[in-house]
Amino acid sequence: MFETLVRSCLHQVSPYHPGKPIGEVQRELGIKKVVKLASNENPLGASPRAVRLIRRLAASSFIYPEGASPLLRQALAKHLGVDVSRVIIGNGSDELIRLLCEAFLDPGDEAVVSRFGFIRFAQHARLMGAKVVEVPMEHWRHDLSAMAGAVTAKTKILFVASPNNPTGTYNTAQEVGMLLNTVPSRVLVVLDEAYYHYARLRPDYPESLKEMAQAHSNLVVMRTFSKAYGLAGVRVGYAVAATELIQWLDRIRMPFNVSLLGQLAAEEALQDAAFVRRSVALVEKEKEKLYPILQKWGLKVTPSAANFLFVESRILGKEVFQRLLYEGVIVRPLDEYGLHHHLRISVGTPQQNRILLRALSKVLGTRF
Ligand SMILES: Cc1ncc(COP(=O)(O)O)c(C=O)c1O
CATH class of the missing domain: 3.90.1150.10 (Aspartate Aminotransferase, domain 1)
Known part of the structure; x- marks a missing residue:
């Protein structure tokens, strides 16, 4: 039925x-x-500092958290050197993929992904009734020129996870720069950097936040506390994007999307270099x-x-x-x-x- x-x-x-x-x-x-x-x-x-804090604050669990995670946003803005209005916190970065799709994809719109790109992009996009355009990979790497070439008048979002799950491969600064310079500014380029801390050791890994500062207002960078900070269980991720885009996402975010302990633990873990x-x-x-x-x-x-x-x-x-x-x-x-x-x-x-x-x-x- x-x-x-x-x-x-x-x-x-x-x-x-x-x-x-x-x-x-x-x-x-x-x-x-x-x-x-x-x-x-x-x-x-998990980050031992975060664990100590969770233990200390567990009894505060009866209080609703502050909805927009203001302290964590401020801490992240300072850490990343961006304005606080450009940061949004999600219940894991997975929620942020969902919010992007909810905010931008109407039925019939297109989302460009790569064939073996992180599967959640396609799943969230399909849920909105969008058409998912899959672009073949090259040697298990995203072919960013082919992905840029797959953009049509109907494309709203292009998703790139770098490093990518499940292939573990990444795209270089040059490739990402080319993508941003090729894709029209009316198309969102979502760069999912869940594994940023592992990849940034590579000299050719992009400094995506610097790219954003260079007037690529259609770039969204997402990262998570689930991996290098060890906080997968408390569910905290974040995105950095243009202030106006963040405001649209904020409009449809659940009022208390990130738990009290999640917000506090992430803020503490951020200091645990x-x-x-x-x-x-x-x-x-x-x-x-x-x-x-x-x-x-x-x-x-x-x-x-x-x-x-x-x-x-x-x-x-x-x-x-x-x-x-x-x-x-x-x-x-x-x-x-x-x-x-x-x-x-x-x-x-x-x-x-x-x-x-x-x-x-x-x-x-x-x-x-
Ligand atoms: C590429 C990528 N993006 C996003 C996520 C979601 O992470 P989370 O929702 O835990 O922040 C994962 C999780 O494995 C991932 O591999």
């Missing part, structure tokens, strides 16, 4: 499949020790250890600028995923992207990665 009752565009929206939760594997398979490397969380946990450095250094070091081993075992690994690896295997990804579950390791198969021979594996602590390698060697029949 509801099939005919729901809005017709819902038929185009496939559900998002998050990483399988640890508790579910423990319940289903009766395995006590489970390592989850499926959601690109921070293997070091030492934790971010440690988190990034760990991922860099562990990636270098993992690459050669996985390659030796016949897996194709795409160089990653993020905190996860994009891995191609001869065996079906779903099968590797299932067999790893029995070894107590959760990774992410990528069938929802139509990638049946790929897996996304988050980089863990040295101990977690050893457990992963031991389990994977069993599944692949290789020696570890």
Whole structure:
């Protein structure tokens, strides 16, 4: 009955499949020790400063938060060197993708994405009844010239995640600059930099906020506290854009979209530069250890600028995923992207990665 009752565009929206939760594997398979490397969380946990603050302020949870997260916005504006009116805080950056689609996409409008770009762009856009135009990738990287070329009179938004989830690849400053100079200013260019802290070590990674200062008022930059700050569970992300655009998003934002503890924890985590450095250094070091081993075992690994690896295997990804579950390791198969021979594996602590390698060697029949 509801099939005919729901809005017709819902038929185009496939559900998002998050990483399988640890508790579910423990319940289903009766395995006590489970390592989850499926959601690109921070293997070091949350920023310890943020955790201390949450503990101290947990009793304040009965109070409504301030709706627009003013203190966090101010702290971010100072941190990023932008005016506070250009910052909006979301319930994770996922909410900000939704708000952008709600604010700008009418049925029939077009959103340009890349074929294996972060799937939430297409899902949110389809929910608005927009047409999603998928542009092929080149060597698992966004082909930004082709994406610019796919813009039509109906295009409202062009989405780029860099580094991209699930491929881990990024686009250079030159490529992003070309994109911004090519796309008409009436089209929003959304640059999702959820993995910014991992990628910024690359000398050719763009300084997107500087691009914005150079009069690209159609640029929206999004980042999150879910990765390098380790706060995925409290759900805080942010976007920086032109003041007027932020005002439109603010109009449709839920009145209390970010929790009290989320706002405060993010503000504190922002000051925890030492934790971010440690988190990034760990991922860099562990990636270098993992690459050669996985390659030796016949897996194709795409160089990653993020905190996860994009891995191609001869065996079906779903099968590797299932067999790893029995070894107590959760990774992410990528069938929802139509990638049946790929897996996304988050980089863990040295101990977690050893457990992963031991389990994977069993599944692949290789020696570890
Ligand atoms: C590219 C990208 N963008 C956005 C998000 C959403 O992050 P959050 O909603 O936790 O801020 C993710 C999460 O994995 C991501 O990979």
